[in-house]
Amino acid sequence: MINTIAGKKIYHILVPDIAKVRIERARHRRVMVFLKIFFRVQETYFKKHSNKLKLNSERKKDILRNFALLIEKEYNVFPEVDNQIHDKYFTRRIRVEKDPNTGLFYVFIDDKKLFYKRGMSKSSIIYSFNTVSFEQDYASPHRYLTVDNYFIGVIKPNNMQNEELDSFEVSDGDIVVDAGVAEGNFALSVVEKASKVYIVEGDAKWCEALKQTFLPYKEKVEIIQKNLSNINDKDNITLTELMTQYNINRIDFLKMDIEGYEKQALYGGSLNKEKAVNIAKMAICVYHNPEDEMEISKIVTQQGYKAYLTKGYMVVADYKNPIIRKVILRAHKEN
Numbered sequence: 001m002i003n004t005i006a007g008k009k010i011y012h013i014l015v016p017d018i019a020k021v022r023i024e025r026a027r028h029r030r031v032m033v034f035l036k037i038f039f040r041v042q043e044t045y046f047k048k049h050s051n052k053l054k055l056n057s058e059r060k061k062d063i064l065r066n067f068a069l070l071i072e073k074e075y076n077v078f079p080e081v082d083n084q085i086h087d088k089y090f091t092r093r094i095r096v097e098k099d100p101n102t103g104l105f106y107v108f109i110d111d112k113k114l115f116y117k118r119g120m121s122k123s124s125i126i127y128s129f130n131t132v133s134f135e136q137d138y139a140s141p142h143r144y145l146t147v148d149n150y151f152i153g154v155i156k157p158n159n160m161q162n163e164e165l166d167s168f169e170v171s172d173g174d175i176v177v178d179a180g181v182a183e184g185n186f187a188l189s190v191v192e193k194a195s196k197v198y199i200v201e202g203d204a205k206w207c208e209a210l211k212q213t214f215l216p217y218k219e220k221v222e223i224i225q226k227n228l229s230n231i232n233d234k235d236n237i238t239l240t241e242l243m244t245q246y247n248i249n250r251i252d253f254l255k256m257d258i259e260g261y262e263k264q265a266l267y268g269g270s271l272n273k274e275k276a277v278n279i280a281k282m283a284i285c286v287y288h289n290p291e292d293e294m295e296i297s298k299i300v301t302q303q304g305y306k307a308y309l310t311k312g313y314m315v316v317a318d319y320k321n322p323i324i325r326k327v328i329l330r331a332h333k334e335n
Contacts (some may be wrong), residue, residue, distance in 0.1 A: 238268030
């Protein structure tokens, strides 16, 4: 693990503020040089300490295979997405315009306007949009839906092969809860199929942008400026309280990407109790904390869900815990 002050300084020198500026090819090469060294250190650490991680032999082999891809083929943060696909995202032209009424910038794509929060520059918006699109690429383990589903901003390959056996999607007429929304790319991708979308986002600046993005769909979209959690107060709301306040009798699809509070939100939906919230499908991020994959999987399977993890791994910038982790847990009720 690179957990020393020197290691962190090296990282910040080689990768200066890449989340705020447009990726340039020269900078990208420096990043890749760093990542190859970084992944070799991680691989050595993993081999030395893998017995402490309580992983079965097949999982250990799978992780080592992915380390090999990361090191030898210079794959980026998602082992299943190669550099050629990566470059398509970060070199494409993105149309960013300014709304004269609100002063907010938006990306115009697929005949939709995706607004961004106040204070973001055009270059940071382009980088953010391409990064999030790349996260949802058809080969990415961060993809919430299976590959037969449309997602805004995602580049469709010429010869796409669908290796997934079952479709995991938002169906026509579904009631959707999207928690941890930011710019709202997931909700905007499914809003036309859904009968109702409840957006739960605690950041006031993002909520301002979301109101503009979903103005064309205001009859079917509720924007709730709170964090999904296991408590109810002025800043937080539980799934149980959400359903009570908004008179929701069921949730057909729940997507959660709430920075490591996914487990608490599930408890707030009483999934660990006898009277559980009625949820048909869930796409839950499980990479924020090292224990999330195991604990969240246990919670949903104990409540009668069939659950599986998306293929591949994500590299997480965590200097204290193993950084190569599973990403999305998809779960649905057994028939």
